[in-house]
Amino acid sequence: MAEEASITASPPSPPPFVEVSCKISGKNYRFASGTKAEFAVALINRKLGLVNPRVIYIEAVKEGDEPISFGPHADLVDYGHNWKLNAVNDANHPGTENSDGVPLQIPRKIPSASSGPDDSKSERRSSSPEAKKGLSPVYIGKTLVAFVLMLVLGALFTTALENLPLLISLLNSSM
Known part of the structure; x- marks a missing residue:
């Protein structure tokens, strides 16, 4: 017991x-x-x-x-x-x-x-100082410069592609 x-x-x-x-x-x-x-x-x-x-x-x-x-x-x-x-x-x-x-x-x-x-x-990203500041003038300036560079590169490639047939005919005639 x-x-x-x-x-x-x-x-x-x-x-x-x-x-x-x-x-x-x-x-x-x-x-x-x-x-x-x-x-x-x-x-x-x-x-x-x-x-x-x-x-x-x-x-x-x-x-x-x-x-x-x-x-x-x-x-x-x-x-x-x-x-x-x-x-x-x-x-x-x-x-x-x-x-x-x-x-x-x-x-x-x-x-x-x-x-x-x-x-x-997502909490870490949203609590960063940049997210709290909003749109700064530096951020807007960088965005505009990037946009202008994209337009310039697009214009260069368009011009090159438009003149590609002429370049090919010049190369064929010289050979």
Whole structure:
């Protein structure tokens, strides 16, 4: 009987979710185990709205241990007893100030929560600085020069093809 009780008494299974605490909002956000950190950061930032500072990454912390940072494509996991997942914002992130104490702008891509792997290329293209500027005078000038060069080359080839029979007759008569 004692053997059967020890077999059926298994260690408690980990919860099917992980909790990420956010100091900016003071709330805990729950995500399914295995959620990508990039999605969690984007969702927290979306719920925060236009509040500054923004969440830039998630890390697991335990007193007396070195924090573990989750990259954008890492799965969120619960490391067990006394480990907590924290959303790190750019205000409490070391290295976000210059020598004068002025906060630096950290360039970052905050994806939408609905973006999938197919949207990543188009999102990168549309977020380039050239796409945001619109039509610059340099771009229009280069386009016009290319158009003029195409017309000149077309005129040269047309003239050459029109005079090709005359060239062939001259070559035949000289032989």
